[in-house]
Amino acid sequence: xxxxxxxxxxxxxPIGDPASHSFxxxxxxxRSMFGPPGRMYVYVSYGIHMLLNVVCDxxxxxxxxxxxxxxxxxxxxxxxxxxxxxxxRSGATGKLELLSCGPGRVGQALGLHxxxxxxxxxxxxxxxxxxxxxxxxxxxxxxIGIAKGGDMPLRYFASDSFFVx
DNA sequence: TGAATGATGTTT
DNA sequence: AACATCATTCAT
Numbered sequence: 001x002x003x004x005x006x007x008x009x010x011x012x013x014p015i016g017d018p019a020s021h022s023f024x025x026x027x028x029x030x031r032s033m034f035g036p037p038g039r040m041y042v043y044v045s046y047g048i049h050m051l052l053n054v055v056c057d058x059x060x061x062x063x064x065x066x067x068x069x070x071x072x073x074x075x076x077x078x079x080x081x082x083x084x085x086x087x088x089r090s091g092a093t094g095k096l097e098l099l100s101c102g103p104g105r106v107g108q109a110l111g112l113h114x115x116x117x118x119x120x121x122x123x124x125x126x127x128x129x130x131x132x133x134x135x136x137x138x139x140x141x142x143x144i145g146i147a148k149g150g151d152m153p154l155r156y157f158a159s160d161s162f163f164v165x
Numbered sequence: 166t167g168a169a170t171g172a173t174g175t176t177t
Numbered sequence: 178a179a180c181a182t183c184a185t186t187c188a189t
Contacts, residue, residue, distance in 0.1 A: 010184070019184070029173055046185050047170035053184085066184055104185045114172085145184055166189080177179075 002078035002109070004100060005134060008069035008157040008164045010143045012053070014062040019149035022062030032118040033062045040125065042107075042117040049104030050112035054121075054129065068144075068155070069101040071163040072109075079109040102165050136160060 012020035012033075021030040021043070032041040033055055041053035041064050053064035072079055079099050080086070100109045110127065119125040139159035142150055157164045 012184075021184080024174090027174070043184090044170095044172050046183055047172065049185055051184065068184085102185070108186095143184070147183090168188085169186090171183105173182085175179105175181080 001074070002072070002076055003074055003128075004070035004072045004079075005132065006067060006070050006158075007136075007161040008067075008101075008155070010066040010068060011154040011156070012064050012066065013154070014057055017149050017152070017154075019143065019146040020063070022064075026062070030062070033064050034060050035118060039118055039120050040116055040127070042112055042114060044114060045104065050107035050114065051103045052107055052110065052112055066103055067106050068103045069157075069163050069165055070106060071158075071161060072096065072100050078111075082111045083109050097163055101163050 012022070014020070014022055017023060022033045026034045029043055030041070032039060033053070035055060036059050037055050037057060039055045041055055042050055045051045052067045054067065055064050057063040076099065083099055083105065085099065098105065100106055116125050116127070121127055121129040136158040137160055139157050140153045141155045141157070142153055143155045144165065
């Protein structure tokens, strides 16, 4: 059982956002984006990484939020194992951010598989998403790693957190 | 700075 | 059937 608190996300809009997978309509890959909200959209990036999105808008709309980073909380042994990192010694937090900062690292730490695409958060997937009541200060900036739509400040992050890319 | 790596969408 | 693209990471 590993988990954490979200620290960095990016929004991908249903309309007027050329960087969004939904921009050119529904396909087999982005089908989940057009499904009911509260489900996950998982896809392969650069042939290597499993990226996790949360479908946010109503059915057939086509929007999602990319989970870019989270702050590990509680037992991190599973996250470490998934990432191929030796158990981090308590106190020596030098490279803790390598565990879960960056969308590819998030996917690997959580042990995502393409098979989870379209599943509901919760018992179905074994992956839970909930509001723990934290209300950190939030900063905005442009999104990372996209060619088009780079002018829109749709990246949101906990501005006082160390766990941001 | 560039290699790795494969699913997906687009073009032939 | 073939090619270009890619919401990235890691090693050099």
